[in-house]
Amino acid sequence: MWLRRLAPLAVVVVVAAGCVSTNSSSGDDSDLHGKTVNVIGTWGGDEQTAFLKMVEPWEKQTGAKVKYTGTRDINTVLTTGVASGVLPDLAGLPGPGQLAEYAKAGKLKPLDNVLDIKTYQSETAPALAQLGKSDGKVYGVFIKAAVKGLIWYNTKVHDYGANPPKTWTDLMSQASANQGAAKDVWCLGVESGASSGWPGTDWIEDLVLRTAGPQVYTNWYEGKVKWTDPAIKKAFQMYVTDVVGKSYGGGKNAVATNFGNAGDPMFANPPGCELLHQASFITTFSQFKSHTAGTDYNFFPFPDIDPQYAGAVEGAGDLFGMFHDTPAAKSLMKYLVTADAQDIWVKIGGALSANEDAIDYPDEVSKQSAAILAHAKSFVFDASDSMPTAMNDAFWSAMVALTNGSKTVDQVLSDLDRAQKDAYTS
Numbered sequence: 437m438w439l440r441r442l443a444p445l446a447v448v449v450v451v452a453a454g455c456v457s458t459n460s461s462s463g464d465d466s467d468l469h470g471k472t473v474n475v476i477g478t479w480g481g482d483e484q485t486a487f488l489k490m491v492e493p494w495e496k497q498t499g500a501k502v503k504y505t506g507t508r509d510i511n512t513v514l515t516t517g518v519a520s521g522v523l524p525d526l527a528g529l530p531g532p533g534q535l536a537e538y539a540k541a542g543k544l545k546p547l548d549n550v551l552d553i554k555t556y557q558s559e560t561a562p563a564l565a566q567l568g569k570s571d572g573k574v575y576g577v578f579i580k581a582a583v584k585g586l587i588w589y590n591t592k593v594h595d596y597g598a599n600p601p602k603t604w605t606d607l608m609s610q611a612s613a614n615q616g617a618a619k620d621v622w623c624l625g626v627e628s629g630a631s632s633g634w635p636g637t638d639w640i641e642d643l644v645l646r647t648a649g650p651q652v653y654t655n656w657y658e659g660k661v662k663w664t665d666p667a668i669k670k671a672f673q674m675y676v677t678d679v680v681g682k683s684y685g686g687g688k689n690a691v692a693t694n695f696g697n698a699g700d701p702m703f704a705n706p707p708g709c710e711l712l713h714q715a716s717f718i719t720t721f722s723q724f725k726s727h728t729a730g731t732d733y734n735f736f737p738f739p740d741i742d743p744q745y746a747g748a749v750e751g752a753g754d755l756f757g758m759f760h761d762t763p764a765a766k767s768l769m770k771y772l773v774t775a776d777a778q779d780i781w782v783k784i785g786g787a788l789s790a791n792e793d794a795i796d797y798p799d800e801v802s803k804q805s806a807a808i809l810a811h812a813k814s815f816v817f818d819a820s821d822s823m824p825t826a827m828n829d830a831f832w833s834a835m836v837a838l839t840n841g842s843k844t845v846d847q848v849l850s851d852l853d854r855a856q857k858d859a860y861t862s
Contacts, residue, residue: 469499471764476513477528477754478631480506482720486787490579490780494771500764509630511825518543523759526769529576530828531821532567533657535757539570545761546573550769559775563815564753564790579772580787581753583805584818585642585738588712590702592732593618600736604646607739608678615710618702623709624683624690625698626839635695636835637820638750639679639713643671645748646741650814657819659827659860663852672838672845680839684709691840696721703727713738715752716805720786729801737808747813752821753790823859830855 479487484506491502507513511530517523518541529535538544553574557565560578568576587607589596594614601607611621626635645653648667655661656668663669680687684701685708700723701708718724727733740746758769771777775791782789785798788806797803820828834852837843843851 468764468767471498471500471762473500473502473526473762473764473768474524475502475504475526476510476524477504477506478508478510479528480508482725482784483786486720486781486784489784490772490777491768493780494768494777498764498767500767502768507630508628511829512630514538515825517759525760525762525765526756526758529755529757530825531752531755531823532576532817533822533824533828535568535576535755536570537824538757538759539573539575543759544570544575545758546575547577547758547769548574550758550761550766551577551773552770556773559791559793560773561790561792563751563817567753567817568755576755576757577769577773578753578790579756579778580781581751581790582715582717582788583808584638584715584750584752586714586716586718586735586805586808587738588699588702588714588718588733588735589710590707590733593702593707593710595734596736597734601739603739604678604741611682611710617706618708618710619706620684620709621682621711622679622684623698623700623702623712624679624687624839625693625695626690626835627692627694631832632691633832633835633839634820635698635714636675636839637831638715638818639675640671640835641750641816641819642713642738643674643741644668644819645750645816646738646745647671647674649742649745650748650816653816653819657822659823659856663849663856664846669845669849672849676838676845679713687839687841691836697723699723703732716788716802717786719801720784729799734801735804745814748816749808749814750816750818752818825859827852827855827859830859 477487484504488504495501510528514527514534518538523543535544551574564578564581568574568578593616601610615621626633628634644656644667647670652661652667661668680690683690695714699712699714699718702710702712703723719729724733756769756772758765775789775793778789778791781787783798788802797806820831823831830852834848838845838848
């Protein structure tokens with residue numbers, strides 16, 4: 437449903453320049469003075485700071501205020517809110533799957549009369565614009581995006597820049613040959629509070645995409661392929677053998693390690709691990725912040741596994757929706773889709789913009805990330821984020837159990853098959 441082919445996908449990033457255009461707000465902004473927009477999102481720490489800086493120009497122009505609440509348990513908060521009716525004005529949505537659920541429930545407000553749709557669609561990468569739709573109407577917009585499946589490395593351990601692995605076999609061979617003093621191949625951390633397990637789901641998604649292809653990947657997250665299907669099982673087996681089995685501290689350590697800190701051992705002396713699989717936003721976390729992109733660390737794209745699916749790319753982003761269509765909420769939503777607004781976060785780092793009018797990047801690593809999206813032969817959105825909430829939650833939990841060794845591949849896949857029967861019919 438949410439798979440879109442790009443030819444090419446122009447997702448680029450802009451460094452904010454001088455002033456921020458303020459003619460993007462709807463209505464008479466003088467009417468908004470003293471108003472408050474309640475926003476819930478998943479961001480904390482530096483990400484929360486970046487979002488608040490992003491909305492500052494809008495606050496100064498309108499006289500309205502953004503009251504932001506961050507939570508890692510956004511699924512539960514919004515699912516409970518949809519049932520009770522107690523919802524924020526705007527919220528970061530878990531993904532396109534949940535967007536469709538909330539729209540069908542009549543809780544999300546369509547944005548077709550809020551945004552200048554013609555302008556929005558002309559400025560936004562087509563794949564991301566489409567992902568914000570349900571039943572032909574726009575219900576969500578991406579205020580930033582990310583490339584998933586990047587393999588990060590410490591250039592001081594080994595610089596893969598001249599000869600990045602092109603295939604999975606090549607990756608495993610080079611990793612072994614270039615491991616040096618590193619204790620293990622993979623840095624791995626899947627802890628994320630109430631969202632623990634999602635970094636493991638990203639691994640499975642990349643492996644399914646490159647072993648079974650975009651169509652099976654799409655059918656899988658739409659609930660049309662069982663988890664016990666051999667095509668899906670193969671990805672889980674590869675994760676256990678080639679990733680968890682070669683990870684720093686083993687699976688139990690990975691479950692206890694927050695995803696943002698998972699790459700820290702890569703910078704230790706001697707290094708604990710050689711490679712980290714994580715999205716483009718990881719550069720704003722932990723040890724990455726105190727090291728220089730392109731000099732101390734870099735990345736290469738997730739290598740191909742089956743040649744017939746070469747060039748496939750997985751991405752994700754922060755999808756925003758509106759539950760209360762107040763004048764202030766509509767004004768803020770219209771502002772958030774602009775390049776001027778998104779550039780503020782981009783300049784801080786760790787974010788790509790979906791706005792095609794963007795023209796510059798904060799560093800070479802960001803340029804490389806955007807180039808991967810721009811040249812993708814096929815693009816898929818994060819599968820777990822596209823699944824119904826119950827399926828997504830079960831997938832996260834399953835990855836914790838699989839990673840720490842409390843359940844086998846067969847056990848978690850059977851559990852997920854049972855969860856699938858209910859998740860797509862409720």
